[in-house]
Amino acid sequence: MAKTAFHIPLAYQNRMFGYYLGQIEQQRRLLQHVRQSLPENLAKHVCHCLASNNTLLVYTDSAIWASQLRFYNQTLLAAMVSAAAPPSPAVQKVNIKVMTETTGATSQQGGKKPHVNIPSADTIDLMQKQSASISDPTLQQALQRLNATLKKRAERS
Incomplete structure (x- = not known):
């Protein structure tokens, strides 16, 4: 050979x-x-x-x-x-x-949504009640919007 x-x-x-x-x-x-x-x-x-x-x-x-x-x-x-x-x-x-360590590609989600930790329904309700007692109207409105968003996300998951 x-x-x-x-x-x-x-x-x-x-x-x-x-x-x-x-x-x-x-x-x-x-x-x-x-x-x-x-x-x-x-x-x-x-x-x-x-x-x-x-x-x-x-x-x-x-x-x-x-x-x-x-x-x-x-x-x-x-x-x-x-x-x-x-x-x-x-x-x-x-x-x-x-750069990501595994692939070397720059860090972009590429269509994947990041994992988000949503509080429990009880925690969201408690936050809603607490936000009603805030005296600053801007802060109160921001917390209420946050609670509304958390409720929507909790319903979806």
Whole structure:
């Protein structure tokens, strides 16, 4: 039986493959530079970075860290100006995005409704009675609207 040779895909002269490898390397360097400009506890939650047009896209692993990273927008912009990578001087704004851990996709519900905990009927009735004793009319009206919404949702489920 004759052995067949298996050629590694990288051995072929393919311009598109080389282009993608270059893009991956550029994003890796950008990620490294962004992580160096942040405090260590925040840097480890930055998953990916991408410079697109005049925007630096920073992907993180949770909404909590995304809210913390938003405080560092100016720091990230300053880091991009001082970076030696070609796309960095054009960066004028930072966009923070959250990625889900399982799929790597950005967090959007995709048609699914989030799970909502609806209080029991007794709790809703108690809230309705308590809202009648509130002296502030704006707060009382808001609580009554909340109770009406909770009753409708409780009836549907």
